[in-house]
Amino acid sequence: MKIGINATTLLGRTGPAGFAEHAVAAEQAGFSSYWLAEHPTGGFDALTVLTVIGQSVESMELGTAIVPTYPRHPAILAGQALTTQAAITSKLSLGIGMSHRVMMAELGIHDDKPIRHLREYLDVLMPMIETGRVDAQGETLSARATALSRPDVVPEVTVAALGPQALRVAAKYAAGTNLAWCGPKTIREHIVPTITDAADKAxxxxxxxxxxxxxxxxxxxxxxxxxxxENTQMYMTLPSYQAMFAREGVETTGEFGMIGSEDQVEEMLADLAATGLTDYGASEFGLNSDDRARTRALLSRLAKAAA
Structure with a gap:
């Protein structure tokens, strides 16, 4: 299991230059990847910030985890991702997802057939990313477009998928899935077997x-x-996460934390790797600067060992 950094907790606390400085330190510490999320109404564009970061990072993978699909037409998102990839030397991983109904409602967006949306989105996005051309006609999403230019290496696409239908769509179209708030039990018993079986069948x-x-x-x-x-319990109110919390058998987001001494956290991460997870995006936190320094030191050591 490769170990990267998910820097989403810095949203609202720094700008593009601050993220770039943070990412350079992460690369120097041996992390394999650096991830940013994009809140649909947060006034923050993750791909633009990753483009800035990519001017300073040499080889560490840069990725979105995730960009919501509904606010952007897939051909437009493909163009932005291709442009970002052309502007950086690192590999770009474009993580997309449908976000949450309550968040989409803030934009006046409602869809009672999300799996149809996801399939049609990928029917446009994937050809545009992979070949630079698309001619797709769906019920809600269509595109006839050609990329004016494409980088030699194109971005990888992953899909935030939790339920069985979404996992099967992710397996059929994309390189995999990008998860949040999924514990080891859920990953081992639900996510890994469902998406792996679907990919094999496809x-x-x-x-x-x-x-x-x-x-x-x-x-x-x-x-x-x-x-x-205290800081994250609102995620327990989101229906798509609630199903995963029930699978995991937890009642608070705090139970998902990999928290304890160096030896305890290392054991937790070993258990996480044993689920079949390929990549861990560490969301670092601490009660004080000493906690944060100890957390970074442990993760850095393990990331270098896994490289």
């Missing part, structure tokens, strides 16, 4: 399975879990 390569979870090395684990719950 004649596709073994899927990439990327997951972001909070991590903290600390001497005060209970306090850290309480703080994590």
């Amino acid at each position: 004649g596709r390569p073994a899927p990439r399975i990327i997951a972001t979870l909070p991590v903290c090395v600390t001497d005060e684990p209970e306090t850290a879990r309480a703080k994590l719950t």
Whole structure:
């Protein structure tokens, strides 16, 4: 299991230059990848920031985890991703997802057939990314377009998928899935077997399975879990995550945290790797600067060992 950094917790606390500085430090520390999420109404464009980061990062993979699909036409998103890839030397991983109904409602968007949307989105996005041409006619999404130019290496596409139908669509069209708030039990018993079986049936390569979870090395684990719950419990209200929380058998987001001493966190990460996960996007946090330094030191050591 490769170890990267998910820097989404820095949203609202820094700008493009700050993210670039943070990403350079992550590359120097040995992390394999660097991920940013995009909140649909947050006034933040992840691909633009990754383009800025890519001017300073040499080889560490850069990725979105994730860009919501509904606000952007897939041909437009493909063009932006191709442009970003052409502007950077690192590999770009374009993680997309349908986000959440409550968030889309803030934009006046409603869709009662999300799986149809996802299939039609990928019917446009994937040909445009992979070949530079698309001619697709769907019920809600269509495109006839040709890319004016394409980089020699094109971005990889992953799909945020939790339910069985979405996982099967991800397996058929994309390189894999990009997860948040999925614990080891859910990944091992649901995500990995469902998407792997679907990819095999579709004649596709073994899927990439990327997951972001909070991590903290600390001497005060209970306090850290309480703080994590306080800051993130709103995710428990989102229906798509609620199903995953039920599968995992947890009642608070704090229970997802990989929190404890160096030895305890290392053991938790080993258990996570044993689920079949290919990539871990560490969401670092801490109660103080000492916690943050210890967390980064442990993750850096493990990332270098996994490289």
